[in-house]
Amino acid sequence: MSSSSAQILGQPDLPSSMLDTGLHPIEPAYRHVIRIMTAMTLVPMLIGASVLEFVLMDNIGAPQGLVLAPALALGAFIFVFLPHRKWRRWGYNGADEQLRVARGWLVRTDTIVPFKRIQHIDVAQGPVERMFGLASLTVHTAGTHNSIVTLPGLTRNDAEAMRDAMRLHIRREAE
Amino acid sequence: MSEPLTALAPAEMTEVGTEQRLHPLTLLLNLSRQLPQALIALIALRLSGPEELRAWVIVIAFVAIVAMFGTGVWKWWRFSYRLDAEELRIASGILNRNVRSIPYERIQDVNLERGPLARMLGMARVRLETGSSGSGDEGVLDSVDLAEAERLRDVIRLRKAVQAGTVSSSTEDASDAYTTETTPIFTMDTRRVLTAGVFNFSLVFFAIVGALINNLDFLLPGDIWSPRRLLDMLGLDELFEALDLAARVFSVFAALFALVVIGLVGGIIRTVLREYGFRLDRTETGFRRRRGLVTLTDVVMPLHRIQAAVIATGPVRRRLGWFGLKVQSLASDSDQESDHSIAPLAHSDEVRAILGETGIRWDTDYQAMRSVDPAMWWVPLVFALPVPIIGIGVSAALANGWLVLLYALLVLVPIISWLHWRAHRYALEGHQLYVRDGCWAQRLTLLPLRRVQSVDIRQSVVSRFIGLADISIGVAGRSSPVTVHAIPLDDAIALRTRLLRTI
Numbered sequence: 001m002s003s004s005s006a007q008i009l010g011q012p013d014l015p016s017s018m019l020d021t022g023l024h025p026i027e028p029a030y031r032h033v034i035r036i037m038t039a040m041t042l043v044p045m046l047i048g049a050s051v052l053e054f055v056l057m058d059n060i061g062a063p064q065g066l067v068l069a070p071a072l073a074l075g076a077f078i079f080v081f082l083p084h085r086k087w088r089r090w091g092y093n094g095a096d097e098q099l100r101v102a103r104g105w106l107v108r109t110d111t112i113v114p115f116k117r118i119q120h121i122d123v124a125q126g127p128v129e130r131m132f133g134l135a136s137l138t139v140h141t142a143g144t145h146n147s148i149v150t151l152p153g154l155t156r157n158d159a160e161a162m163r164d165a166m167r168l169h170i171r172r173e174a175e
Numbered sequence: 176m177s178e179p180l181t182a183l184a185p186a187e188m189t190e191v192g193t194e195q196r197l198h199p200l201t202l203l204l205n206l207s208r209q210l211p212q213a214l215i216a217l218i219a220l221r222l223s224g225p226e227e228l229r230a231w232v233i234v235i236a237f238v239a240i241v242a243m244f245g246t247g248v249w250k251w252w253r254f255s256y257r258l259d260a261e262e263l264r265i266a267s268g269i270l271n272r273n274v275r276s277i278p279y280e281r282i283q284d285v286n287l288e289r290g291p292l293a294r295m296l297g298m299a300r301v302r303l304e305t306g307s308s309g310s311g312d313e314g315v316l317d318s319v320d321l322a323e324a325e326r327l328r329d330v331i332r333l334r335k336a337v338q339a340g341t342v343s344s345s346t347e348d349a350s351d352a353y354t355t356e357t358t359p360i361f362t363m364d365t366r367r368v369l370t371a372g373v374f375n376f377s378l379v380f381f382a383i384v385g386a387l388i389n390n391l392d393f394l395l396p397g398d399i400w401s402p403r404r405l406l407d408m409l410g411l412d413e414l415f416e417a418l419d420l421a422a423r424v425f426s427v428f429a430a431l432f433a434l435v436v437i438g439l440v441g442g443i444i445r446t447v448l449r450e451y452g453f454r455l456d457r458t459e460t461g462f463r464r465r466r467g468l469v470t471l472t473d474v475v476m477p478l479h480r481i482q483a484a485v486i487a488t489g490p491v492r493r494r495l496g497w498f499g500l501k502v503q504s505l506a507s508d509s510d511q512e513s514d515h516s517i518a519p520l521a522h523s524d525e526v527r528a529i530l531g532e533t534g535i536r537w538d539t540d541y542q543a544m545r546s547v548d549p550a551m552w553w554v555p556l557v558f559a560l561p562v563p564i565i566g567i568g569v570s571a572a573l574a575n576g577w578l579v580l581l582y583a584l585l586v587l588v589p590i591i592s593w594l595h596w597r598a599h600r601y602a603l604e605g606h607q608l609y610v611r612d613g614c615w616a617q618r619l620t621l622l623p624l625r626r627v628q629s630v631d632i633r634q635s636v637v638s639r640f641i642g643l644a645d646i647s648i649g650v651a652g653r654s655s656p657v658t659v660h661a662i663p664l665d666d667a668i669a670l671r672t673r674l675l676r677t678i
Contacts, residue, residue: 098675108639110632112671114678117628141628142505142651149629 023091023102029132030090030153034083036128042075092151094162097169099139101151113149115169117141123159135159139166194255194266200296201318202247207292209243256316258330261338263303265314277303277314279335283480283505285328287473289321294471299324303331328475361518361529363453371450371520372443374492450519457532462517476515480505482626482652484535485514486526486619493617500526502533505652514653535621539609544600548643551661552596556589558637601659603673608648610657620657624677626650632667646670 049071056062082105091102099118102110122138129135129152136152137159154162217239221232249269257264262276284304293299301324303314319327363371451468461477487499500518518529523537530537563585571578594614602609608622629649638644644667647656659670 098678104633106636108634111629112631112675113629114627114675116678141649147628147649 020091020102022093022095023100024093026087026090026092026151026153027132027134027155028087029134031083031087032132033128033134033153034086035079038078038082042078046071046075087153090151090153094165099149099151099162099166101149111149113139113141115166118166118170121163121166123156123163125156137162194257196255197251197316198298198318198320198323199251200298200320202244202251203296204290204292204298204318205247206244210240213239213243258327258334260334263314263331265316275314278338279331280338282314282331282335283477284475285331286475287324287328289467289471289473291469293318297321299473301327357456357458359454359456360532361453361455361521361525363450363519365451367520368447368450368453369443370497372446373439374489374497374520375442375446376438377442377445446519453519455517455529462515462532464515464517474515476502476504476517478533480652481533481535482650483623483657484530484533484621486537486621488617488619489615490617492520496522498523498526500529503650503653530621535623536605536607537619537621538607539602539604541600541611543604544602544609544611546600547596547659548661548663549596550638550641550643551599552589552592554637554641554661556592560585560588599660601662603670606677608657608674610659622648622650622657624674627674627678630671630674631656632664632671634664648674 049067053062053065053067056066057064086105089103089105089108093100097116098112098114100110100112102108119140119142121140123135124138125135133155134153135156136150137154138148138150141147141149213236217232217236220235246269250267253269253272254265254267256266259276262278263282264274264276266272266274282303286302286304288300288302289298290300297320298318299321300318301316303316316324316327448468448470450466452471453466454464456463456465458475460479461475461481464472464474464476466472481502481504483503485501485503487501488497492498497520498518499516499520501514501516503514518526521529527537564582567578567581567585571581591614595612598612598614598617600611606624608620608624608627610620610622612618627648628651631645631647631649633645633647634643638661642664643661644664645658645660646662646667647658649656659667662670
């Protein structure tokens with residue numbers, strides 16, 4: 001297990017001035033998870049838009065598609081392009097005894113949690129994630145800000161291997 | 176660990192495991208807390224309740240008081256606590272019984288609180304802080320007599336030490352730490368407390384009056400606050416009509432002056448109530464703080480739980496050489512405060528002396544710290560200012576030309592923003608990060624690097640465009656992160672590397 005976890009945790013980070021360097025991408029299948037999750041929120045929005053469209057057409061005689069067309073265009077962007085863009089911003093690295101997680105499409109955040117500061121670790125799998133064989137890894141620190149750092153879109157084996165590698169460090173620290 | 180009993184003094188050994196109730200006078204204390212509310216409800220009923228109920232108010236009052244007292248006695252009877260070898264057990268509840276066990280090693284602080292009535296009766300409330308993220312009510316013994324409270328604290332502290340393995344057999348040293356009076360490391364005399372009050376300008380009086388009016392408005396005529404009616408009532412109507420412009424302006428200034436005086440008096444009263452007799456002692460493991468005029472509090476802070484220190488001052492206070500010192504610890508001080516104030520008003524050498532005990536250093540000043548990018552003050556303005564500029568222009572054109580005068584106020588926005596930027600500085604020296612912010616309420620945060628829990632680098636769309644980033648450091652026991660705003664991305668990455676190097 002030690003060799004596989006070393007491989008998963010990646011090579012030591014090279015000093016660099018770019019935020020994106022030294023990061024591993026998360027599983028490409030996570031794009032589908034994002035897509036399905038956003039689709040679930042899109043459906044009520046589109047229903048609302050069609051209701052508004054019919055109301056406006058009946059009452060003030062608005063032309064067909066005044067509301068629905070922009071809503072569909074926005075929905076298409078969110079459904080087709082956004083998942084890839086969001087997925088591209090996720091990245092992680094577990095080298096140097098610290099977990100680094102980068103995320104965020106508009107506001108980018110890059111978080112580092114030293115393994116020694118981890119209080120406990122969750123590996124979670126929602127129904128949609130399970131469909132694609134993915135899991136998310138959540139680490140908890142004692143800090144009030146940033147006390148929960150979540151890394152989604154790992155294969156279940158990777159998530160569990162990372163958890164085990166971190167747990168070794170926590171135990172070593174406790175002794 | 177397996178035989179902690181052997182480490183206890185014989186006198187205490189016999190008491191292990193005996194169930195104890197709270198002091199019977201607790202009933203009186205609780206009643207004194209509940210009665211005022213009940214009376215207000217009764218007065219309301221008497222004045223505004225249904226007609227046929229009013230005659231029965233006395234009877235209702237009697238029944239209510241008997242019922243309150245009865246449940247009070249019942250609750251008291253069913254509440255007991257027991258000091259076991261490894262844990263404190265608290266059993267409570269009339270119908271739903273609840274037995275809570277708190278292991279001694281989980282108890283972080285044992286705090287005593289004494290209200291005015293409790294002091295007259297020689298009682299104290301014992302609050303156990305376990306450091307869980309709950310409301311802080313994990314273990315409260317309300318109330319026991321003072322001797323019992325001090326005994327509890329000594330026993331809990333001693334057994335905690337035994338469990339941790341730091342004390343083996345020398346029981347006297349540990350239990351004496353609270354009872355023997357050492358020379359305090361910081362005290363505030365009455366004059367100092369009054370000075371602190373002057374800097375605590377507070378309009379809390381208006382809030383109190385407002386709250387009273389809100390609760391008692393059924394007693395008052397509805398339109399009492401309309402100025403017209405006030406003038407009528409005071410017979411000032413004609414007088415006000417007769418005043419010329421100068422007198423009106425003068426009266427506005429007089430009102431402002433009165434506001435300042437009330438604010439000063441309010442701040443002084445509030446500060447004296449809280450800080451009177453301030454005394455900070457160094458105990459074996461940390462600090463012990465006692466303060467209060469009416470309600471005395473007695474708080475213990477172990478040094479190893481202190482995460483960061485904050486030195487607060489203001490433009491006037493700094494010129495006069497006054498600083499306030501707070502430490503952020505894992506346990507919360509009380510419901511109002513998120514951090515422990517350990518020196519409300521002190522000179523810099525006093526602050527350094529106290530800090531010396533915690534191992535946190537104060538080795539830098541404003542000039543030695545690095546400033547951040549000026550984008551911090553002008554970038555938000557570019558996005559925020561157009562809205563009020565257009566808004567005022569439109570309303571002035573549509574409604575009233577005089578609204579143009581509001582533009583004068585807008586000038587303040589960039590000035591304040593710039594002052595905030597100028598006040599925001601940071602430095603990384605030795606094993607500490609220093610972050611300074613605030614132009615009116617100035618705060619200098621001293622964060623030892625070994626207390627860093629996590630580090631964030633954050634870039635919004637705009638700051639990415641101009642190559643800047645914010646860096647936020649998560650610290651335990653602090654509601655907000657320590658943040659350095661608007662530094663170049665390279666600096667942020669370098670700073671992050673240095674912050675995490677020592678962990």
